[in-house]
Every structure is written in C-alpha cells, then in structure tokens.
Amino acid sequence: MGGHSCCSKQKVKRGLWSPEEDEKLIKHITNHGHQSWSSVPRLAGLQRCGKSCRLRWVNYLRPDLKRGSFSAEEEQIIIDVHRILGNRWAQIAKHLPGRTDNEVKNFWNSCVKKKLISNGLDPKTHNLISNSHNNQRTSNINKAAPENKKSNNSIFNNLDFQPENSNAPLEIFNKNFAKLPASCTTTFSTSGSHDSTNFPNGLLMIEDTPNVYSSSTSTILNPASLENCMWDFSGEPFEGTMHEFQQKEQEITCATRIIDRVNEAKGCPETINSSFDQSSSFDFGILESVLTSDLSCCDDQSSMDYYDQFPWNF
C-alpha cells in the first residue's frame, strides 16, 4: 500500500531526490522537453514516477524559479490575492513570477497565517476575529430576500454596508461605498502616477494601468452573460458562475462608486477629496489591494448600464 496509483506496476524510488537524479531530469528535459510526464522517467533513466518527476521539475528544478525568502512586497501580494481568491495557491502563485504554488502554500502555512492570527485576523476571511459575528450578519443579509435584489440591483444603490475595521462615521461609507461580491473585483492602479495630495492616503485612482501591482497582476472579470455568467479572470476562465460565487459567501468587499469616481477623477479630483476627508481613519489600503479590475469597460454611460445589469446579490 501507499504506492503511487499512477505507477503501481513499476518499482519507483520515493523521498528526496539525489543530485544525480536531478541532473538526469534536468538533462532530459532541457534536451527533449516533456511531451508526456509519464514517459519522462523511462526516457530519462529514472526510477521515479512521472508525477514525481513533474513535481520535482515544477517546484524545484525549473530554471526560472526564484529561490530564497519572500520579500515584503511578495508577502503583501500573497495576502491581498488570498483575500480575494482564498486557498487557490496556483492562482496566487501566478501573481508572483518565479514562485510556485507549493512555495506560496508553504509560506502561507508557516508564516503568513500566523502573522495574521497574531494580528487578530482570521486567515480565512481576513476579517478581524472579534468581528466574525458581523460577517455572519452580512452573510445572512445576502441570503435573505433575493427577490428584493432585482429591484435594487445596482452595485451603487446598496447602502447596507458597514466597513470592517473602521472608525470612520458610517454615513461616509454609505455615501461612498457599495458592497461587491468578492469575485467582483475591479482593477485600480494606485495613486502613484497622480498628485497623491489630492487623495486620501491609500485611495485608489482609477487609471490607465489596469494593475493593482506594478508587476504582473492583471485581473478582471467580465461577466459574459447574466445567467450562469462565467467570469474571466486574468485572461483565463474563472471556475465558477455568479451563482456559485454567491453561494460561497466569501468575504464581502467594498468598492468605491466606480463610475462616479472615474468621472470625478477625470474632471474634478476635489470632489473625491471632499467626500473622503472625514474618513482618514479608514484603511484605504485594504481597498487598494482588494479591488482589482479592468475599468476600460467603465468609462462611459454604457458601461454603467453594463454593471447595472448584473444580478448583484446583496
């Protein structure tokens, strides 16, 4: 028992790889590639199963891997993306060039998780642990009376939102934020390219670069249709439908009134400033990292209509 299901007939070596085995694998793959992992062990002269070879290559031998400890920037990206995606390590790793899903997962389990816990945050939801009852309340709201949502299905109309972790007056947020499903992420660029004095600390400026992070993050989600809409995530189909997202009841995130902000930012940044200046105690950085999306579809009235068609399920 305990053998690999993929190679039960062969006698295969297990456990740590020796330098000789590594060398054989590297040599074989650099010379011939890996058309089929199941045939790699035989062709490379290794007493391993294909799965083991693949894992060794992907997680350790690939030349484009970045070894060494994670930088603070990388850590922040992991936290931010995890907040949106949960334990989708492979997806998270795509935001970190040179890192593998296994590496990210190990780093999370050994380091980040503990940090979050020690900061009083639930590593699953990223919410304050003491606020978990509020989350429950929010979940119940989402479950309740779905038929009411149709009559009020604009993301900008929902005012039943209380931001986590904030000392700011509630009305500020009622005025400026709407709830979005965690899956409905929208890309903002940071305020780096702008005169940041016009914006509260951490406030996002919706702009040309559709990346939250200057590096590789690219997101977004365009629902293909209202029913069973599949979402496009980082250029690849996201694994769920809108309905599934709703069922998941992941962390509810908040967003600026996207279209209003875009329009205001284009013409009149002071409007933004004045509407946020009372809320300086709110951690806008949370928003910055959570909200990601391609706003190219949001720069006119038609895109406003576009968003308003969504079956927002608040």
Added chain:
DNA sequence: AAGGTTCGCAACCGCAAAAGC
C-alpha cells in the same frame, strides 16, 4: 550534551478536470 519540541520545506496523496482514444 542530550532529549524533546517546533519549524520549514520537499514530497506525497487523493481527487477532479482535461485530454486522448
């Protein structure tokens, strides 16, 4: 110094999706 405990990481396992036939 020795034994026990914790930590970090590489590797394994089982499952599901995708691909091939």
Added chain:
DNA sequence: AGCTTTTGCGGTTGCGAACCT
C-alpha cells in the same frame, strides 16, 4: 458517448534542522 490516461491542484505528511529545556 464512455472509458482510460494524464495533468494539475490543494491538503497533508514526513523528515531534517533549528531551537528549547
């Protein structure tokens, strides 16, 4: 269309190193 094989993923385990008592 249905079965088999392959691939990819997330959870978990096992082991060596570091740390603690």
